[in-house]
Amino acid sequence: MRGSSQSAALLSSPHLLHIKMNAESLDGRLLFAIPKKGRLHEKCLELLAGADIQFRRHARLDVCLVKNHPIALVFLPASDIPSFVGKGNVDLGITGHDVILEAQMQDHVTEELRLNFGKCALQVQVPEAGPIKSVEQLAGKRVVTSFEVLSGDYFGKLDAQLNLTGDTKTKIEYVGGSVEAACSLGLADGIVDLVESGDTMRAAGLHAIATVLQTEAVLIKSSKPKDPAHEPLIRRITSRIAGVVAAGHYVICQYNVKRDKLSAATAVTPGRRAATVSPLEDEQWVAVSSMVEKSKSADVMDQLVAIGAEDVLIFNLDNCRV
Ligand SMILES: Nc1ncnc2c1ncn2[C@@H]1O[C@H](COP(=O)(O)OP(=O)(O)OP(=O)(O)O)[C@@H](O)[C@H]1O
Numbered sequence: 001m002r003g004s005s006q007s008a009a010l011l012s013s014p015h016l017l018h019i020k021m022n023a024e025s026l027d028g029r030l031l032f033a034i035p036k037k038g039r040l041h042e043k044c045l046e047l048l049a050g051a052d053i054q055f056r057r058h059a060r061l062d063v064c065l066v067k068n069h070p071i072a073l074v075f076l077p078a079s080d081i082p083s084f085v086g087k088g089n090v091d092l093g094i095t096g097h098d099v100i101l102e103a104q105m106q107d108h109v110t111e112e113l114r115l116n117f118g119k120c121a122l123q124v125q126v127p128e129a130g131p132i133k134s135v136e137q138l139a140g141k142r143v144v145t146s147f148e149v150l151s152g153d154y155f156g157k158l159d160a161q162l163n164l165t166g167d168t169k170t171k172i173e174y175v176g177g178s179v180e181a182a183c184s185l186g187l188a189d190g191i192v193d194l195v196e197s198g199d200t201m202r203a204a205g206l207h208a209i210a211t212v213l214q215t216e217a218v219l220i221k222s223s224k225p226k227d228p229a230h231e232p233l234i235r236r237i238t239s240r241i242a243g244v245v246a247a248g249h250y251v252i253c254q255y256n257v258k259r260d261k262l263s264a265a266t267a268v269t270p271g272r273r274a275a276t277v278s279p280l281e282d283e284q285w286v287a288v289s290s291m292v293e294k295s296k297s298a299d300v301m302d303q304l305v306a307i308g309a310e311d312v313l314i315f316n317l318d319n320c321r322v
């Protein structure tokens, strides 16, 4: 029975020993892995709430049952989620695209959805005041990182291009955290680490000289799901989460405009299929409603006002299916 073997595999994980007493209740449930802490955790909880996946997590328990679906949530370190999903121990998961590549699980998981958070870049960084200005100058020296595989690939290719072999190759050393301190501590000539705002990098006196990878959080499923019976539920959850992500991406823009300016205005707010145009009591005017990308809404409002639109309103979406 797949449910039992899946539970047994989960329970062999050191993270999950203390949920043994719950093993029976996991059987038959779709297992969905969520980062248990770190940068992605809170955003994942918001997604679950938006998708109406209801649960109560008891303090310190890494597995909890969803009340309104046959799902169990499994809280794991983000870095372990690709291999749990890739090996089929859990059915669905959320983690970073970077983490999937670092775990070398890209051939074992399918990225179902980009989630529009956890966006950052994996960058090669060196001391701003130091002599190294390019990755070619850094090649052959000491690089400290938490991303050994991705950094190894990156510098491996660079070493090959520069004909660096044996002892002259770049030395990649792993550290589990505080990577940005490695140069000032004398451990490294450069580092490879994630950058979002750049605050950590600048505070450590570093600057970026190359980008290894752009990443964001993704919803993943196993490329070879063990239980096809879970597919409809996976599709439903994926569609709900896609709706929550789209709701964060769009706003509704509503305004009044004179009929003779309507085509200029709808050129600014074409909507996804078409703008909704409704008559007003004043026959010279119409009301227009349209979905607009949130990041462009301020520009769109400026353009509408310049065209002569009035009462321009922006509404956030709680949820949608588009
Ligand atoms: N500054 C950031 N901005 C956006 N996304 C980030 C940032 N840092 C990390 N991430 C994303 O979150 C993932 C997990 O990173 P995080 O540092 O939270 O890992 P963790 O090791 O699980 O947590 P912790 O650092 O608390 O131990 C990263 O692989 C990346 O995809």
Ligand SMILES: O=P(O)(O)OC[C@H]1O[C@H](OP(=O)(O)OP(=O)(O)O)[C@H](O)[C@@H]1O
Pocket: 038, 039, 177, 178, 179, 180, 193, 194, 195, 196, 197, 198, 199, 200, 201
């Ligand atoms: O460009 P920034 O916005 O400053 O973000 C980058 C920092 O975020 C991540 O670490 P995090 O703060 O999650 O903690 P960690 O070092 O413990 O992983 C990453 O490792 C960087 O240190």
